[in-house]
Amino acid sequence: MAVVLLWPLGYAVYLSTFDYHLGSPGMRFVGLANYAQLLSEARFWQSLWTTIGIAFGSVAVEFGLGFALALALYRLTFSTRVFMILLFLPHIITPVVATLFLKWILTSNWGLIDATLATFNINPPDWLGNPMWARVCVVLADAWIFTPFVMLVLYAALQTLDQAQIEAAKIDGAGSWRIIRHVVLPSLVPVIVFTVSVRLMDVFRFFDTIYVLTGGGPGTATETITMYTYQLGFQLLQVGKASALGIITLVIVAAIIATFSSVLQRGYGRN
């Protein structure tokens, strides 16, 4: 079992120390040169910032929207299940398919949005062809697919809230906002840490959506680390360098999550 799981990781670490083009005869041991080369490369840093921007953008949207939806569903006393299933659909369908649906909406000229706007003689921007809008579209696409996940987990956590505490706060005259801020949010901290961590991990490795929606373009506007790794490993066949990039990604993700969860837990621990 452990072998099946750890072998690929070990092998990747091993590969990352070689200058190795798949298909060329020799492997040359280069130690940490792949890492050094990546870290001194503008393309690497650009893809890292793109990734961070997209990651935090989409996690923020997903969390805000997901929390609002979870609260709304929690308050609603009827037909909750129907909403749940319908809201959940984008998350469960094959990501590639979900992204294609969005692409058909966003495509210039013929997409639903552009065709609708054209009816009113509005000239829309080229959603996927303009670097800034392309990034926004990627964030929204990720949010479309993953908000339901955040919503569901938070909704499940809301179900376990202590009603007596909320009643007590109400009697003390706290308004809805104060109840949410001082009673609901603190008790949700473990779940929030969990959801946000899982989402950050996922965004750092997410691939399908960008591959289908923009292919990393226009130019390299939406080239995330994952897209860059894909280019290196599977298009240029530089598997040594690609492995090194993969390892760097893993370290970054681990660091972000460790920082995030310790900050959040400490911040709330004091109150």
Next chain:
Amino acid sequence: MNTDRMSQVRNQTLLFIGLAVFTLLNLVPLIWAALTSFKNPADAFTVPPTIIFEPTFEYHRQVWLERGFVHYLINSLIVSAGTVLISVPIGSLAAYALSRMPQRRASPILFALFTIRMFPHMLLAIPFFVMGSFLNMIDTYPLLIMALVAINQPFTIWLMYSFFLDIPRELDEAAAIDGCSPWQTFRIVILPLARPGLTVAALFSLLLSYNEFLFALVLTGIRTKTLPVAIASFGGEDVSDWSISAAGAIGIMMPIVLIMIFVQRHLVRGLTIGAVKG
């Protein structure tokens, strides 16, 4: 009192309307794709977009019968079934063992499994790709199945672990007193009780491998291409193919919707691999 009730009713109505509007907007891409799949190209590219048109099943027929989607569906099914048949039995054995261990020894293993979920898939895809090219196994079923089992396994174990924990240990002890060997206990006493868990684990693994894109993209070729890879390869580019690819996309989606309706009771548990409860 009465005004209280009225404001209650008003709040509920507003909530309902708000959620309904949001849900509808949220589903527009899906509805639009479904409509497009029944449209002739002439109806698909109009300004303003049409909602009323003469529907045709032509493109649903074409995509499955003429564009080889039946073949890709078979590939998808072989790969998903293979993954489930390997990862569920192994996963439940491992999960059972973990659930009967002292917590102190089990939790590091569980934690390690959880961190594996954190790996960038890209990082795991490279070794499989390199190994596959060495062994000349690119574009074969076993390679893709092996890779999917590897990424699927931590999930199955976590899920089954949370189900096994709910089965009281006293049952094991009682079975042992009645003279069952550990293996018999597992097979005769525990497994039947864990059947709902097994079903959920199997269905989620099925979904995971059916939806998987990256590994399928890099490890398959013409012979073993799965549905997501097929739809991505001719999906977005050519506008004149919209109706056909929409039909394909809708087709790929249908089995998942059915499975989801079936597992909805277990959705939270499945999606969070028991970590919230943990």
